[in-house]
Amino acid sequence: MKRITFLLIPVMFLFSCGGRNEPGTRTVSVSIAPFKYFVDEISGGSFEVNVMVPAGANPHIYEPFPGQISALRKSEAYISNGFLGFEMAWLERFYEINRNMKKLSLGDSIEPLEADHDHSGEHSERADPHYWMSPKCAMKMAGAVKDLLISLDADRSGEYNVNYMRLLEKIVAADSMAAELSLIPGSGKFMIYHPNLAYLARDYGLTEIAVEHDGKEPSPSRLRDLIDIAEREKIKTILVQKEYDPRNAEAVAGETGAKVVAIDPLSADWYSTVTGIISLLKSDFEEALKTE
Numbered sequence: 001m002k003r004i005t006f007l008l009i010p011v012m013f014l015f016s017c018g019g020r021n022e023p024g025t026r027t028v029s030v031s032i033a034p035f036k037y038f039v040d041e042i043s044g045g046s047f048e049v050n051v052m053v054p055a056g057a058n059p060h061i062y063e064p065f066p067g068q069i070s071a072l073r074k075s076e077a078y079i080s081n082g083f084l085g086f087e088m089a090w091l092e093r094f095y096e097i098n099r100n101m102k103k104l105s106l107g108d109s110i111e112p113l114e115a116d117h118d119h120s121g122e123h124s125e126r127a128d129p130h131y132w133m134s135p136k137c138a139m140k141m142a143g144a145v146k147d148l149l150i151s152l153d154a155d156r157s158g159e160y161n162v163n164y165m166r167l168l169e170k171i172v173a174a175d176s177m178a179a180e181l182s183l184i185p186g187s188g189k190f191m192i193y194h195p196n197l198a199y200l201a202r203d204y205g206l207t208e209i210a211v212e213h214d215g216k217e218p219s220p221s222r223l224r225d226l227i228d229i230a231e232r233e234k235i236k237t238i239l240v241q242k243e244y245d246p247r248n249a250e251a252v253a254g255e256t257g258a259k260v261v262a263i264d265p266l267s268a269d270w271y272s273t274v275t276g277i278i279s280l281l282k283s284d285f286e287e288a289l290k291t292e
Contacts, residue, residue, distance in 0.1 A: 025048055025074075026046065026047050026048065026076060026152075026153075027047060027048045027049070027050055027071060027074045027075045027076065028047045028048070028049055028050070028075055028076060028077045028078075028079065028149075028152075029049075029050040029051075029052060029071065029072050029075040029077070029078045029079070029094075029101070030049055030050070030051055030052065030078070030079040030080075031051075031052050031053060031059065031079065031080050031081045031084060031086075031087060032051065032052075032053050032059050032081060032084070032132075032266055033051050033053070033054070033055060033266055033267060033268035034132045034265070034266065034267065034268065034270045034273075035051075035079050035081075035106065035132070035141075035145075036049040036051050036268050037268055037269065037270035037271070038138075038141060038142055038145045038167070038270070039079070039145060039149070041142075041163060041166070041167040041170075042142070042145055042146050042149055042160055042163045042164050042167060043149050043153075043160065043163070044159060044160075044163050046153065046156065047076075047149070047152075048071075050068060050071035050072060050075060051068075051268075052064055052068055052072070052086075052090075052094075053084075053086065053266070055264075055266060055267075055268075056242070056243060057243075058243055059081075059084050059085070059086055059129075059266065060084060060085035060086060060129075061085055061086060062086040063086070063089075063090070064090065069097065072094055072097055072098055073097055073098050074098075075098060075101050076100075076101065076102065076152050077101050077102040077103070077104060077148055077152060078094060078095070078098075078101045078102075078103055078104070079104045079105075079106060079145065079148070080103070080104070080105045080106070080107070081105070081106060081107055081129050081132075082105035082106060082107025082108060082127075082129070083107050083112065083115070083126060083127040083128065083129035084129045085129075102148065102151065102152065104144060104145070104148045106131075106132075106141045106144055106145075107127065107129070107131070108144075109137075109140040109141055109143070109144045110131045110137045110140055110141070110199075112127035112128065112131070113127060113128040113131075113198050113199060113202060114127060114128065115127055115128050115129075128195075128198050128199070130195075130196045130197070130198060130199060130265065131199045132265075132270065133196060133197055133199055133200050133265055133274060133277070134178075134199035134200045134202070134203045134204075135171050135172075135174040135175035135178055135203075135274060136175060136199075136203040137199055137203070138171045138174070138270070138274075139168065139171050139172075139175070142164060142167055142168060142171060143164075146160055146161070146164040170271050171271075173275075174271065174274050174275050174278065177275055177278045177279070177282075178200065178203070178204045178278050179204060180282065181204050181205075181206060181278065181281055181282060181285065182204050182205040182206070184282070184285040184286060184289070185289060186234075186285050186288055186289060187207065187233050187288075188205060188206045188207055188285070189206070189207040189208075189209055189229075189233045189235065190206065190207070190208060190209065190235065190237070190239070190281055190284060191209045191210075191211065191226070191229075191230060191235050191237075191238045191239070191249075191252070191258075192208060192209070192210060192211070192238070192239040192240070192241075193210070193211045193212055193238070193239065193240040193241060193244050193246070193248065193249045194210065194211075194212050194240075194241050194244055195208055195210040195212065196241060196263075196265045197239075197265075197277070200277075200278075206281070209226070209229060209233075209235075211226060211238070211248050211249055211252065212244075212248075217248055218248055223248065223251060223252065226252045227252050227255045227256055230252055230255075230256040230258055231255075231256050233288070234287075234288035234291055235256070235258055235284065235288070236257075236258050236259065236283075236284045236287045236288060237258060237259055237260075237261050237280055237281075237283070237284040238252060238253050238258050238259070238260050238261070239261055239263050239277070239280070240260055240261070240262055240263070241262070241263055241264065241265060241266075242262050242263070242264050243266070246260055246262070261280060263276070263277055263280075265277075
C-alpha cells in the first residue's frame with residue numbers, strides 16, 4: 001500500500017489554514033485510536049473523530065494518507081500523544097495545515113517514563129509513549145479531554161461533565177482491577193514482545209520484561225536469557241501486540257510451556273483492552289502460584 005510524503009501534498013492544500021466544517025458536523029483529530037475512545041465517551045458522539053494512525057499501523061513510524069489530511073483540515077482540535085515517533089516528524093506539519101486547531105498533548109498530563117528503546121529512526125522518542133495503557137494515567141487523560149471538549153462546545157458542558165463522570169467510573173473500576181495485581185504473592189513479572197506496558201508496571205508495582213531489545217529482535221543469547229527468566233519466574237503467558245511478528249515470543253514459549261496471547265493496545269475500545277490485559281496478567285500470576 002502506498003504512503004504519501006509531506007512533499008507530495010499539493011501546496012495550495014497543504015498551507016490552507018483550516019476551513020469550516022460542513023453544517024452539522026464537527027471534527028476532532030487524534031493521533032491514535034485509544035484517544036478516540038475518550039473523545040467518544042465524553043462527547044457522546046457529538047464530534048467525528050479523525051484517527052491519524054489507523055488500526056494495524058505502527059504509530060512510531062506511520063505516515064498519513066490524503067483522506068486523513070483532508071479530515072485534519074476540517075478539525076477543530078488535535079489531540080496528540082506528545083512522544084510518538086511519527087509525531088516527531090509530522091505534528092508541526094499538521095499544525096501548519098490547520099492553524100486554527102486547538103492543541104492538546106495528553107503527554108503533558110502525565111509523569112513520563114524515559115524511553116528505553118529507539119525504533120523510530122531519525123525521530124527518536126524522548127519518552128515512553130505508551131502511557132494510555134495505565135488506568136492511573138487514563139484518569140488524567142480523561143480530565144484533559146473533557147476540558148478540551150468544553151472549550152470547544154461550552155453549551156454542552158453539562159452533558160460533557162456527566163459523560164466524563166460515567167467514564168471516570170469505568171477508569172476507576174480498571175484501576176481497582178490493576179491494583180489487585182500487586183496483592184497477588186509472587187514476582188509480579190510479566191513478559192511482552194514490545195514494551196507497551198511500562199506505565200501499567202510502574203503504577204501498579206509490576207515488572208515488564210520485553211522480548212524486543214532496543215527496538216530490535218533479540219539475539220540468540222538474549223533469547224536464551226529470556227527462556228531462563230520465563231522458567232525461573234514461572235511466566236505462563238507471553239503477550240504480543242498484533243502488529244508484531246510473534247516468532248521470537250513463540251520460540252520462548254515453546255521452550256517454557258508458556259502460551260502466546262495477542263493483544264491490541266491500539267484498539268479504539270480502551271476499556272475492554274486494558275481490563276482484558278489486566279485479567280490476563282491476573283490469571284498468569286495466579287497460575288504461577290499453583291506451580292510453586
